[in-house]
């Protein structure tokens with residue numbers, strides 16, 4: 096499948112921005128191929144972590160050039176002790192010992208986060224091999240939430256027939272309460288704006304405007320109220336519209352919206368879809384990707400100090416290239 100116009104535009108913008116990205120999973124074949132594509136197309140400057148010998152041999156066997164790519168093996172890097180000391184400082188209040196800090200930064204994701212934290216690269220993309228928890232945990236510990244006490248969440252950029260949507264949260268916050276769900280909605284609406292997607296935000300449920308009632312529905316109703324208040328308090332004037340609770344058809348099909356929710360300001364044109372929990376979000380993004388053939392980029396983290404993004408272990412080379420370009424655009 097070729098690239099959609101949407102992701103090609105992101106890639107073209109990334110090329111103009113000239114940022115550096117760490118790919119910690121250089122021992123994976125897809126990541127190496129993505130690194131080569133990113134390097135050859137000039138999308139970002141790449142630091143690839145892994146065994147120098149294995150990476151050099153793999154590139155040479157494919158006839159690819161490593162010129163422009165920095166390869167670092169965390170285990171033998173001269174930076175190891177410096178990063179261990181810095182990680183120890185970050186986590187000592189949590190009871191970590193210096194020797195545990197050293198063991199931690201030998202792991203590719205921790206080492207890569209330390210590169211970004213030190214300002215030696217602009218962002219990081221991992222998760223082709225690591226689980227989401229093993230990618231996100233070091234990000235939370237090292238890069239940290241931009242606002243103390245705020246919830247970091249994730250979104251997917253899902254491109255369906257060349258129309259981009261935001262799906263959230265499909266990767267991180269398992270069972271958000273109403274307040275967390277309202278934070279996810281507002282973060283996602285702002286992420287939509289960043290990528291030129293209309294911030295028409297639907298708080299999804301199995302109920303539309305009280306057509307069903309249960310604690311599950313009440314949570315989404317409460318989150319909708321809180322999200323509207325957050326928009327008014329935190330980001331007025333940005334054109335963010337939040338509405339709910341809505342079923343998916345009432346959120347994205349104007350004819351159904353006209354029947355089920357005729358007063359909805361979204362009018363069936365939602366482009367930011369907020370799922371009530373991680374079961375719903377993760378299953379939905381994969382259904383649209385795998386059954387409708389959509390491009391799905393993410394999980395993209397929102398609310399961190401610096402851009403770190405995750406991948407599905409089922410990702411393709413083009414998914415990694417796309418997420419790297421998105422990471423470049425999120426960088427300062």
Ligand SMILES: CC(C)(COP(=O)(O)OP(=O)(O)OC[C@H]1O[C@@H](n2cnc3c(N)ncnc32)[C@H](O)[C@@H]1OP(=O)(O)O)[C@@H](O)C(=O)NCCC(=O)NCCS
Pocket residue numbers: 189227228229231232235236240245246247248265266267268269377394
């Ligand atoms: C991301 C995840 C690993 C965090 O789990 P956790 O058990 O809270 O991790 P930790 O306790 O080690 O948290 C690390 C730190 O981040 C903080 N933290 C955890 N989740 C956070 C969030 N959503 N926002 C902000 N901070 C968060 C913790 O409070 C902790 O802070 P501290 O140690 O500095 O006090 C967990 O939410 C998770 O597993 N989510 C589901 C991932 C998944 O399987 N997705 C499906 C496939 S995409």
Ligand SMILES: CC(=O)OP(=O)(O)O
Pocket residue numbers: 222225226227265266377393394406407408409
């Ligand atoms: C996002 C996601 O579901 O990740 P994975 O497929 O790696 O579990």
